[in-house]
Amino acid sequence: MDQPVNADQFKLGMRGLAHAVNVITATHAGHRYGLTATAVCSVTAEPPTLLVCVNQRAATHGALAKSKAFCVNVLRAEDSDLSNLFSGAQSGEKRFDTREWTKLATGSPVLLDALVSFDCRVVKKLKHGSHTVFLGQVQQVLFGKKGKPLLYAEGQYAKLASLAHGEPLPEGLDYWGF
Numbered sequence: 001m002d003q004p005v006n007a008d009q010f011k012l013g014m015r016g017l018a019h020a021v022n023v024i025t026a027t028h029a030g031h032r033y034g035l036t037a038t039a040v041c042s043v044t045a046e047p048p049t050l051l052v053c054v055n056q057r058a059a060t061h062g063a064l065a066k067s068k069a070f071c072v073n074v075l076r077a078e079d080s081d082l083s084n085l086f087s088g089a090q091s092g093e094k095r096f097d098t099r100e101w102t103k104l105a106t107g108s109p110v111l112l113d114a115l116v117s118f119d120c121r122v123v124k125k126l127k128h129g130s131h132t133v134f135l136g137q138v139q140q141v142l143f144g145k146k147g148k149p150l151l152y153a154e155g156q157y158a159k160l161a162s163l164a165h166g167e168p169l170p171e172g173l174d175y176w177g178f
């Protein structure tokens, strides 16, 4: 049988895959939880669904699994400090102290000035290795504050030099296909 590559090779390869940086939040038993995550992806527009991959050891994992809800807050280019807080520089609910948060349909914390926030109900989950993939049906979308996204590539935060200088796709081609 084929052998998989080792974890170090996999991680090295993944450094080349640029991602948007997000904070995934959940509320359980009156407490707020959240972590920085790049493993976020759209699944399908009908029904509107996205997926997130969360380490089973992360404090947010239990809250998300029990509440069956989460919010994906897409960070702006200025938000690398917030990303640091939610990935270990701070712990527990203190992570929420420096910014303003609100709630939408599911009650999960929504960052008021995120680029955009997706408030989701968990509709499916799949455990694989260290992580769980949660599929979330999007209940509400909040467009927070306009700006550029915070990116992560080659182990560093990165920003788009300019969205205005992007190259348009040829006529008729777009991400959603068909």
Ligand SMILES: Cc1cc2nc3c(=O)[nH]c(=O)nc-3n(C[C@H](O)[C@H](O)[C@H](O)COP(=O)(O)O)c2cc1C
Residues within 6 Å of the ligand: 021, 034, 035, 036, 037, 038, 039, 040, 053, 054, 055, 057, 058, 059, 060, 083, 086, 087, 088, 092, 152
């Ligand atoms: C740029 C970046 C991306 C990350 N992406 C993910 C991710 O997609 N899923 C995940 O489970 N952890 C991810 N992490 C790690 C968590 O943010 C980190 O382990 C966090 O501290 C977990 O929360 P906890 O300390 O409350 O357990 C990422 C960290 C960074 C810095």
